Amino acid sequence: VPLLEPWNCPKAKEWDSISTKAWLDEVCWTDTAKNVISILLHSIHACEPKELSLLYFLWYIKSGAGTLRISSTEKGAQERKFVGGSQQICEKIVDLIGKDKILYNSPVVKIEQNDDGVIVSTASGRQIK
Known part of the structure; x- marks a missing residue:
């Protein structure tokens, strides 16, 4: 899985269309x-294997230099912390794009980008520009 362009992986479409659970x-x-694998996903992503595509799971492992580094506390990803907490990243994104463009409990099913901007479509049919 190419780190910078996972969508260019030879099996990207196939792997992105199945869940990690289906693959397991x-x-x-x-x-x-x-x-x-379930414990890894629970501890790092706080989700079930059925909630992540296989492509994302494989890309995430690659981006973190393997499962040991991702799950390790000492000299691993779980050792890093943000001064002020990581929630501030989400808060700054909300400030940047506006609260009116935040939809809760609305899974994203499609993201389109063109010269005019980005359109995000949700499972309920809503679109945010």
Whole structure:
């Protein structure tokens, strides 16, 4: 999976269309292997394997230099902290784009970008420009 352009991975479309859970169910024949990946996703992303595409999961592992570094506390990703907390990133994004463009409980299904800007479409059919 190319780090800077994961969509250019030869199997990007296939891997982005299946969940990590579907992939685990297909390739893992032990509960232990499935549980290790589930624990990793629970602890890092606070989500279930069915909620992440396989492409995102593989890209994330690559971006973090492997599962050990991602999950390690000492000299790993879990050791890093933000002064003032990481929530301030979300708050600054809201300030930048405006509260009127924030939709809660609205999964994004499509993002389009052109010379005029970006259009985000949600599962409920709403579009934000």
